[in-house]
Amino acid sequence: MTRPRTRIQARNHETILQAALDVFSTHGFRGATLDQIADVAGLSKPNLLYYFASKDAIYAQLLTGLLDTWLDPLREMNPEGDPVAELLGYVRRKLDLARDYPRESRLFANEIIQGAPRMQAAITVDLTALVAEKAVILTTWMDQGRIARLHPVHLIFSIWALTQHYADFDFQVRAVLADGADPFPQAQTFLETLFRKLLTP
Amino acid sequence: MTRPRTRIQARNHETILQAALDVFSTHGFRGATLDQIADVAGLSKPNLLYYFASKDAIYAQLLTGLLDTWLDPLREMNPEGDPVAELLGYVRRKLDLARDYPRESRLFANEIIQGAPRMQAAITVDLTALVAEKAVILTTWMDQGRIARLHPVHLIFSIWALTQHYADFDFQVRAVLADGADPFPQAQTFLETLFRKLLTP
DNA sequence: GTCTATACTCTGATAGAC
DNA sequence: GTCTATCAGAGTATAGAC
Secondary structure, eight states: OOOOOSHHHHHHHHHHHHHHHHHHHHHHHHHOOHHHHHHHHTSOHHHHHHHSSOHHHHHHHHHTTHHHHHHHHHHTOOTTSOHHHHHHHHHHHHHHHHHHOHHHHHHHHHHHHTTOTTTHHIIIIIIHHHHHHHHHHHHHHHHTTSSOOOOHHHHHHHHHHHHHHHHHTHHHHHHHHOSOOOHHHHHHHHHHHHHHHHHOO | OOOOOSHHHHHHHHHHHHHHHHHHHHHHHHHOOHHHHHHHHTSOHHHHHHHSSOHHHHHHHHHTTHHHHHHHHHHTOOTTSOHHHHHHHHHHHHHHHHHHOHHHHHHHHHHHHTTOTTTHHIIIIIIHHHHHHHHHHHHHHHHTTSSOOOOHHHHHHHHHHHHHHHHHTHHHHHHHHOSOOOHHHHHHHHHHHHHHHHHOO
């Protein structure tokens, strides 16, 4: 559909996307239904399809920009900065994303688990290129002896795994911690300690 | 249904479970269809339902024992052994599971991402109890100065996150590594280095 | 035990009144 | 713009022949 023009259109458009994010991030594309999304949005199913051409179109809209949002913290890593501070900053930004946008994280996780049927190109081209570029920076820092020598790509994987875990497995994390405390401050402290030790040459 | 009695029954039973594992681990419970499972199994849909009462029954059968398989490597951690060796052994066993049983890992991931609708009790009771028990051991080791002081539960989370990442995000891992090399030997080396440094007091 | 045929429900999408 | 009504196809499950 064309861009929303009125305030009401813009609001409904956004309401639908938020509801769709809820449902798609929980059940994946195939497992989600327009009925569920309409329910959550508080709109009728035909009304949904007045704003979006199809179920696919809603999902595609959610994916658009998701990878960019997800990779922006890595893009910000500055080759001129202090290596440890840059990497710890990246970890912190990524953990903030997991805390503030857990549904987006789970949507992404669902898509990758399924083999990225609707993100193939973005993963194999954009993501791979960015990681390759940043791996060069990491290797330079290692060559200069400013951080410990490690496989640079697996180092990036470890940041992804450790931060996204708190969004994707949120249910399990909270069940195990059991005390109702917010896991994220603890996670922030733990991950800072972990990466500080790991990166020390 | 009752336990399979003949060799043919046992074989078909197993064929169906393997096919269902393929499909459920990729698409989640709701996203999977009996048609897909029947296709993969090479059986007709009614034949599936001769062996299992329902789609739910197949899924339930897969979940039965899954959590145990997943937690066995943690159970094996021996309080009498050398702390670093015990923890590195746990990491290795968990990474071996991710390599050898990636579908089981993704099935589990799907279930947790959805809020564990069919595993609530197992997670909140069994899993939580086991982690609490092992956290005591870790804390003892820390008190004795034999490993670095860290939040014991987040330490366990970090092992889960770092190992399961290689199964659940296998598609992304291979896309980024790009060279067609097996990621697991590299992961094994990387994770051993990581945890050795992290655990050193 | 396995198949074809089919009942019945759910799901994505459209038509048309207001 | 939003609703009710509805269609066509997919989905789970069952009946009954062989």
